[in-house]
Amino acid sequence: MTTPTLQAPRGPVTRKDVARYAGVSTAVVSYVVNGGPKKVAPATEAKVQDAIRVLGYRPNAAARALKLGSSETIGLVIPDNSNPFFSLLSHAVEDAAAECGYALVLTNSDGSVAKERRHIRNLAARQVDGVVLASVLFEPDLVELDDADIPAVLLNHGDAAPGFSSVGVDLAEGARIAVEHLVGHGHTNIGLAMGTNTANDVDGREKGWLQALSDAGLLEGPIVRGPFSRAGGYAAGQRLLASANRPTAIFASSDMQAIGILRAIHEAGVSVPGDIAVASFDGSVEAEYSWPALTTVEQPVKAMAEAAVSALIGADRGKPAGHQLFPTKLLVRQSCGCSRTVP
Amino acid sequence: MTTPTLQAPRGPVTRKDVARYAGVSTAVVSYVVNGGPKKVAPATEAKVQDAIRVLGYRPNAAARALKLGSSETIGLVIPDNSNPFFSLLSHAVEDAAAECGYALVLTNSDGSVAKERRHIRNLAARQVDGVVLASVLFEPDLVELDDADIPAVLLNHGDAAPGFSSVGVDLAEGARIAVEHLVGHGHTNIGLAMGTNTANDVDGREKGWLQALSDAGLLEGPIVRGPFSRAGGYAAGQRLLASANRPTAIFASSDMQAIGILRAIHEAGVSVPGDIAVASFDGSVEAEYSWPALTTVEQPVKAMAEAAVSALIGADRGKPAGHQLFPTKLLVRQSCGCSRTVP
DNA sequence: CAGCCGGATTGAAACCATTCATGGAGGAAC
């Protein structure tokens, strides 16, 4: 009766096959598949559902994207997914996107302007519905997104890029509180391990460090700059240990660097926090398991990721340039010299 | 002369606009854009390139994907991108894919069968050109990919799923060598921290541990199972420390667990490697920076990622079910009790 | 000059899903 034609079209099954099999028009199939704008009689719907199941029909996302002008995909550009901060971010962004049925296209810029540009271009060409940018080396490339009318959210980007919304923490305030904490332990010579500056602006964390010192009427301790990695931190640690006025406390602008610093200090046979106290920034899980556990400034990564995604694909997708700031929290552990039991 | 019509079509610029502007047909534009099968006269090509530049034309990936039946995208399913092993893998897979102009869609299953299924379905619907599966909780879902004719590569998957190619290391042999190394240090009671078993088969690492013990004529040490995380390792460490016959050496099936174990041991005031030696599996960077640095079995993640991607989109994409095994390497560091200077 | 050849260009048919404007059937109200 209702098995009119062949039941195994060799190629991929399209909605036309389903329609034929179910004895209805393709429009009806469409309505059934996505509860479309028109209603379908229960009996018809059942027939269609049957056909879909039997034929193993799978809607073609490309066609859908073409017609709808939306790929239900968002892009993420980060410097390096093997850095725990960013890998956590990716995970959180993916979760938030998946929650809304969106897929996440991940790209790593590896600190290369060329790669970053290529990735941004590529994402634009793929008609992603939005991009989260956690690595912006070269702002002019952002116009690619603007041209393509693709909303973007900048993450922890110091200087506000005009026309783009952003999400982040107050880097300066977070750093200030951490350094203030070190000051509270009586340190007067507090070093700083920074990342290599990529943005035009001075990194907020450096400002916060400076602020805390000047608030306390202290002189600047030694500064060392290097990559946001364990190896970078290791090198930074060695240089700080060797510096003329060796600091008694170090603030690292990322947990990764702090981990490296810890190793440099250990290898030098110096004790943490006894001889040198350490505090850092990020609040990664790894910092909790280092030895000693790192006192660090926590960034609410999950909340930030959710906010970013929701700015892109939430109810008010197109909404212009919001600027959301999230609170940081100082996680006091052992590397700063507090007793093990948190006050 | 050659500015026939309006120059600012409001909507996105299509190849039709370009064609009109350049005074050629759309086919030519296509040939120019992707060095198509037909040749274009240099003069014409220049006109088209001009038009493209002036209009800011951007090819529509969805339309291209629809026509070509390929999205130039591959999918990756992993348990958890915040786990360093997998975040490194994601990065490597992304790199390899980007190399060929493919984008990577990242998905985390978080150990949930339901999520894994949803992701696999979703990737299939998106017509990805291939999927790398590093998390296979429920094999039957693989048919979704098979049905959709999407090639897939399994990563470190013990039991070979019929019809799928796979890439991985010899878990058993890697583990065996690490445990053998511990045996070489004179340990006779060697504990094991495993993951919770998800596959049908016994994890290769467990087999390797057993093998090494039986090779040496030793009795099995205590086994503890738990999640592949620092917290899981911490709990495992506590249980091993508390076990009736406390081991003098522990083999952990992942670096993450070893990191947790290290903390549990430290907190108990026991020394590593003095009182308890530790070795683990993965070769993550974090293991190099733990204290003491972990002796661990390195997996060539980058090479594996490249092999996986190339199996999906390399010259021989469709090629049936290869099974590539990569060599592991024991990275001897300090947690096993060797002297600091590597032999 | 007729006839050809070959390279450059074009028109149009796919690809698959969405959705609007129609059409048709059936029931209810007069």
Place this chain on the structure above:
DNA sequence: GTTCCTCCATGAATGGTTTCAATCCGGCTG
């Protein structure tokens, strides 16, 4: 019995790109 309305279902247009088959034009040979 006629008219109108509601409810479902349909046909066809649309979206941007690729690519095949067909056309066109210039030049070359005989």
